Amino acid sequence: MIEQQTVKSFFFNILNGMALGIVIALIPGALLGEVFKFLARYSDVFTTLGSFLTMFSIGASLIIGVLAGMNLKFNAPQTVILAGAAFIGSGALKVTPEGFLANGMGDLINVLFTLFISAGVIYFIGNRLGSLNIVLLPVLGGIIPGAIGQFILPYSKLVTGALGNAIAHFTELNPLLMTILIATTYTLLLVTPISLVAVATVTSLSGLASGAANLGIVAACYVFLFGALGVNNRGTITALAIGTAKMMMANYFKHPIIAVPLLINGIVIGALGYFMNVQGTPMSAGFGYTGLVGPINSLQFMDGETSMNILKLAVAYFIVPFPFAYIVNKLCLKYLPGYNKENFIFKG
DSSP states (O other): OOOOOOHHHHHHHHHHHHHHHHHHHHHHHHHHHHHHHHHTTTOHHHHHHHHHHHHHHHTHHHHHHHHHHHHTTOOHHHHHHHHHHHHHHHTOEEEETTEEEEBTBOOHHHHHHHHHHHHHHHHHHTTTTGGGHHHHHIIIIIIHHHHHHHHHHHHHHHHHHHHHHHHHHHTTSOHHHHHHHHHHHHHHHTTSSSOHHHHHHHHTOOHHHHHHHHHHHHHHHHHHHHHHTTTSOHHHHHHHHTTOGGGGHHHHHHOGGGHHHHHHHHHHHHHHHHHTTOOOOTTTTTOTTGGGHHHHHHHTTOOSOHHHHHHHHHIIIIITHHHHHHHHHHHHHHHSTTOOGGGGOOOO
């Protein structure tokens, strides 16, 4: 029996499931991806293990669907039907004349749309079909919503494209202004369904622009880390510490006041990236410090002595932004109305 829910609880149950599912799908790659790449020089076993990390992340929409279904108090069949719809609507698999082609995690915005449609159908039908539920619900609540998701997929991608065009315009500006704008954009949008890695790839962010994107993510991670301290368990704090701030998506939507410290930190760290000459590639932008992807890729593009470049990266990624985020959090708690520790309580 599906529990009665308000529209608000329905929305946030799905959003919480999505946030946690993204983190679960990405944590293995974030923790082990660069390590396996390094060890692959010595054994093909680690190349294979790296492929398994990718395979796991491709199933993100399935994981998200299951967690959303559990949050909505769906029973087991309803939950897996919801997950199936999310997987179809994600676009994680493309149909080609040669067969199916993997397409990463798919479009997360479209996953969210598909979840709303599928969950709404499942919730409406409930047990009305009686013994026919097991026969008809996979089609009505799974296949059809998934097909609708596939239909709207090109339109969902327009969001990523429009954002990419805006960021591409930033790259034509003064370098200092560019790094500030890109960093703040990434800081403000990290904890949303938008895939910032996809935006970076579409826009071909490189050099200072790529470095600014990574630092923007770092700023957001520190904001949520300090905000969450003292009101969450060690597991949540550890997850945030390794760079999985996307798990706080529902908190961000519930409490948009969090955008204030995000904006302040984004501006400062964006300027810092310019002065420290933090760079990167289209494939490294959007990872922040997770798995050290950002710092490692930046190091290879920096001129001068390696030791000095490592120090610059330490200043940009940790020495300045970490204490600055702590101070901003304290000031916001004291002076910003509506900003409090309860805003950061994670309910996965």
